[in-house]
Amino acid sequence: MPGYHPPVRSRITHLIFFGVAALFGVVTAAAAFLLNTYRAPPVDPDWALPPAQSIPAEAVTVRYTGTATLVFSDGETSWMTDGWFSRPGPLRIFFGKIEPDLDAITRGLERNEVDELAAVFPLHSHYDHAMDAPEVAKRTGALLLGSESTANIGRGWGLPEDQIRVVTNGEPIALGKFTLTPIELRHFQFPDPDMAERALGDPDIKAPLTPPVGAFDYKVGKAYALHVAHPKGTWLILGSAGFVEGALEPYDADVVFLGVGALGSQTDAYRETYWRESIDSTNPSRVIPIHWDSLTGPIEGPFTGMVRGAALLSKGDDELLQFLKAKEAANPEIQFLTLPRYAPVVLF
Numbered sequence: 319m320p321g322y323h324p325p326v327r328s329r330i331t332h333l334i335f336f337g338v339a340a341l342f343g344v345v346t347a348a349a350a351f352l353l354n355t356y357r358a359p360p361v362d363p364d365w366a367l368p369p370a371q372s373i374p375a376e377a378v379t380v381r382y383t384g385t386a387t388l389v390f391s392d393g394e395t396s397w398m399t400d401g402w403f404s405r406p407g408p409l410r411i412f413f414g415k416i417e418p419d420l421d422a423i424t425r426g427l428e429r430n431e432v433d434e435l436a437a438v439f440p441l442h443s444h445y446d447h448a449m450d451a452p453e454v455a456k457r458t459g460a461l462l463l464g465s466e467s468t469a470n471i472g473r474g475w476g477l478p479e480d481q482i483r484v485v486t487n488g489e490p491i492a493l494g495k496f497t498l499t500p501i502e503l504r505h506f507q508f509p510d511p512d513m514a515e516r517a518l519g520d521p522d523i524k525a526p527l528t529p530p531v532g533a534f535d536y537k538v539g540k541a542y543a544l545h546v547a548h549p550k551g552t553w554l555i556l557g558s559a560g561f562v563e564g565a566l567e568p569y570d571a572d573v574v575f576l577g578v579g580a581l582g583s584q585t586d587a588y589r590e591t592y593w594r595e596s597i598d599s600t601n602p603s604r605v606i607p608i609h610w611d612s613l614t615g616p617i618e619g620p621f622t623g624m625v626r627g628a629a630l631l632s633k634g635d636d637e638l639l640q641f642l643k644a645k646e647a648a649n650p651e652i653q654f655l656t657l658p659r660y661a662p663v664v665l666f
């Protein structure tokens with residue numbers, strides 16, 4: 319008996335339908351692969367510090383969430399930089415609106431074992447530094463420290479004025495035994511002119527900013543390096559890979575937390591100047607690179623490098639790792655270290 323043959327027209331319709339469905343599946347899978355899978359981060363696994371087995375009384379400890387979010391404590395006083403835990407994805411950053419992820423903030427504070435903070439200091443006002451800080455201040459009683467732009471992020475979130483303090487360039491702030499000195503520097507200079515204009519043009523947030531808003535509504539404000547002195551030691555935190563010639567010359571640091579975000583996309587000359595101004599100027603014995611992990615990667619588990627889609631467009635991470643390895647080889651007196659996620663490490 320002859321088999322059933324559907325009419326030719328119907329077969330063509332089926333073919334088109336399955337063809338389109340298959341193409342849609344392939345495109346969706348490719349997009350998901352490019353946007354949601356990550357390369358290895360641009361740091362040497364040999365630099366990884368293990369979590370502290372035990373913490374001596376009066377030790378100064380540091381905990382790292384990723385990007386430039388660090389918690390410092392000497393057992394009496396705790397404070398943090400940035401306090402950023404939300405991780406909006408690339409589509410929302412470039413095409414949508416963003417706002418603090420309250421559950422991520424809850425988890426982040428829990429994982430850092432933070433309930434009370436003297437201060438939270440966003441190193442500048444871009445979303446990946448300052449967006450969550452007012453909520454962190456609300457939950458922990460912290461003072462929100464930073465530029466007028468950061469203050470306006472606090473005001474827009476409803477943080478009371480008595481929990482907001484605008485800092486002055488070079489003027490020290492005492493938090494228990496910690497003395498924090500903000501030093502105004504330039505933010506990292508994006509080589510791409512469009513990106514530079516979006517991220518750095520018209521730099522100030524001039525009125526209270528209430529999310530949800532576009533990611534680039536979190537304008538840079540002022541970019542600070544933070545010098546910290548404690549009876550146990552000194553350190554410098556660079557949230558962004560920018561510099562002002564000679565600005566750090568007056569400061570010494572035992573440890574430099576070196577912001578390296580996007581540094582791989584810069585020229586050799588820029589990288590060399592950044593190193594000279596940040597490291598040669600302050601003479602540390604330990605360098606701890608920060609802000610090398612993905613801005614959109616998971617907030618738990620191992621740190622990741624950039625998403626594959628971004629890696630296709632730029633070789634930045636490879637260049638960054640090569641630069642850091644070359645600096646390690648050329649400076650054997652300096653120890654290169656990276657921090658574990660959330661677990662405390664004894665700094666001094």
Ligand SMILES: [Zn+2]
Pocket residue numbers: 442444505538558
């Ligand atoms: Zn920035």
